[in-house]
Amino acid sequence: MTKRVRSRRSDGPIPPTLYWRLFRLSPLIMLFGMAAGGVLIIRSILVWGVEDTDYPFGIDIPIAAAVLVVWGCAAVALLTPPRSVLARRDGANESAALVWPLGRRFRLWTIIAAPVCGLLxxxxxxxxxxxxxxxxxxxxxxxxxxxxxxxxxxxxxxxxWIVLRGALHGVEITPTHLIARGYFITRRYQRDAIVSINAVTLKWWPNLVLSTLMSREVEHTLQLSLVGGEEPMLYAANSHEHDVEIGAEMVRAWRQRAE
Known part of the structure; x- marks a missing residue:
């Protein structure tokens, strides 16, 4: 009787090293998507959408379309990271890892908004x-x-600015720090300075600001308790309640391994 050997599942569509490079360069990638999308949409409207006006078809249109296709492939890669770069629920990551559930709700929308944002x-x-x-x-x-x-x-x-940071949006954990990349700024917290991690409901004013900005209800996020008594909200972590609970579990496991 022959023994069946189960094939090992691939880590992801691209190698981890390449993914981290794309991740670090993602603001530049989003900028290319914005520029190509803006040019393609405006030129398409002028060439095919404006009557009684002479706007000729030019080489800039296929060039912008080609750049947008390349950008689309990079965006898909950024949204499908290898498993080895994702934080584990047992906190056993030995290097930097992305807590993927945190910020997941708006990560997709901010990335695919790049071409339309270029028009705006x-x-x-x-x-x-x-x-x-x-x-x-x-x-x-x-x-x-x-x-x-x-x-x-x-x-x-x-x-x-939000779109440029779209792929970065979320929480990254390293052996020494938690890095929260929000819509506008990035904050870093030392691992040893974190006392507790909790999934919370946003207060009314950040709820109103973020809900207006994102055109969707923003309710749940992560809150840290630090050694000095501070309790910062991680707006980079806002997502559906289930995602925030899972992300909090991952961050707690990561923090406990430092003890």
């Missing part, structure tokens, strides 16, 4: 120019137009 960034300056009287057919209206234009520009800048 491209058109954001126009309301400011119109408010300043750039178009002779429209009189300048600084009192009304300029605040609206500045608000739109600030929103576009914030959205751009």
């Amino acid at each position: 960034v491209a058109i954001a300056p126009f309301p400011i120019l119109v408010a300043l009287g750039w178009d002779p057919a429209i009189p300048a209206n600084l009192w009304l137009g300029l605040p609206m234009a500045i608000g739109l520009a600030l929103f576009a800048a914030a959205l751009t």
Whole structure:
């Protein structure tokens, strides 16, 4: 009787070393996606969507499409990490690892928003120019137009920053630190300084801000208790309640192994 040998499952679509390189370079990758998406959408509208206007088809359209395809492949790779770079529930990772459930709810949306965000960034300056009287057919209206234009520009800048950090969004644990990469900033916490980890419900004001910004209800996230008495909220960790509970379990296991 021959013995059946079960084949070992692949670690992932790409090697861990390559994934970490893509991960560290992801803001640049997202920037390429934004630029290519903005060019492709605008040029496509001008060539095929505007009547009685002569906008010829140019080489920039297939180039932007090709860049967008490459960006799409990189985005798929970033969203399907190898198992060896993911944090384990028993906390037995020997090197840096991503706590994948934390931040998972919005990671996909912020990444795939890159092409549309490129369009928004491209058109954001126009309301400011119109408010300043750039178009002779429209009189300048600084009192009304300029605040609206500045608000739109600030929103576009914030959205751009969020999208650039889309693949980084979440929590990473290393042998010595917990790294929380939120929508706007990155915070680091020493492993030995963490006393406890809890899944919590957001207070009303961060709930309102994040829900407005993401156009979806944002309720659950992770909260740390530190040696000095601080209790920071990890907005990088917000996701569905089930994801946050699993992520908290992974971080607790990682922390307990330091004892």
